[in-house]
Amino acid sequence: MEKANDLKSVFGESTDGPHIVVICEYDALPVIGHACGHNLIAEVGLAAGIGIRAALKGSEKPLGKVGQSAGIGTRPALKSSEKSLDKLTILGTPAEEGGGGKIDMIEAGVFMDVDVALMAHPAPVNQDAIHALAIDQVTVKYHGHAAHASAFPWNGVNALDAAVLCYQNVSCHRQQFKPTWRVHGVIKNGGTKPNIIPDLTELEFYARTPSKEELSVLMEKLDLCFKSAATATGCTVEYLVKFSVSC
Numbered sequence: 001m002e003k004a005n006d007l008k009s010v011f012g013e014s015t016d017g018p019h020i021v022v023i024c025e026y027d028a029l030p031v032i033g034h035a036c037g038h039n040l041i042a043e044v045g046l047a048a049g050i051g052i053r054a055a056l057k058g059s060e061k062p063l064g065k066v067g068q069s070a071g072i073g074t075r076p077a078l079k080s081s082e083k084s085l086d087k088l089t090i091l092g093t094p095a096e097e098g099g100g101g102k103i104d105m106i107e108a109g110v111f112m113d114v115d116v117a118l119m120a121h122p123a124p125v126n127q128d129a130i131h132a133l134a135i136d137q138v139t140v141k142y143h144g145h146a147a148h149a150s151a152f153p154w155n156g157v158n159a160l161d162a163a164v165l166c167y168q169n170v171s172c173h174r175q176q177f178k179p180t181w182r183v184h185g186v187i188k189n190g191g192t193k194p195n196i197i198p199d200l201t202e203l204e205f206y207a208r209t210p211s212k213e214e215l216s217v218l219m220e221k222l223d224l225c226f227k228s229a230a231t232a233t234g235c236t237v238e239y240l241v242k243f244s245v246s247c
Contacts, residue, residue: 009090011053019087021111022049023119027094027101037122042092044120049090056088089114133182133208134215140166140226140239146199156197162235163187163201169225170205181218182208 024045025038034040091110094101105111121130142163147156170183177183185205191198207222209215219241230237 008092009049011088018115019089019113020052021089021091021114021117022052023102023117024090024092025094025119026092040122041119044122046090048118048120049088052088087113131210133210134212136207136215136219137242138205138207138219138222138239139242140203140205140237142166142201142230142233142235142237144197144199144201144233144235147197149195149197153197157199157234158197159201159233159235160191160198162229162233162237163190163203165229165232166203166226169229170222173221173225176221177218178209178214180210181214182206183218183222 022045024042026042027038028034029036093105102111111117140163142159144157144159144162145155147153149156164187167185167187170185174183183205185203187201187203189200189202191201205222207215207218209218226237226239229235
């Protein structure tokens, strides 16, 4: 949270008036970099915040309250129609690629006095709103038994076969997925050398649905895909749901 607040600029003073936050996401993807455009989100957020502040500064609707009371030595408090907002914050929000960074920030009270939070996300189409999806990130591991693939293949239990079947099981099952469901995955570890029957393989999947209730149904279907691949190859399987958030 300390690092998140390294990117935080506050203008004005909020009491009972609106506090607007412009969000800047800025983390990247491992190896790939800024493929999701978070670098652009940060730039747009900074530009929007600077632009909002400049526009208000040059207008007759100043940022913040002037004279909270009508006492001696103070200017009369502005009417609600005479000011646009009381407080503007430009806020960095890290750990958005699988970390649920804003959830941690909400729990830490960063958004406690915020009335409206705004951000923009780059996309190939123009949208004023997006539909958030519930998501589970699943790591699947198959354990087999290593053997020399040429000399003694019959002594092996091929964990790569299990991983391939798992991937194919999920792909074949898509016909029974609802149009709004999404499942995408990769084989992260497929073995070491072609002449060694792999004893350990690993896959990673993202499962997404419009609601948590539908996500539970989808995960039941994926559970069958994972376990049947292990049964067919004689391997054992373990899988871990790393997180479950809206994204």
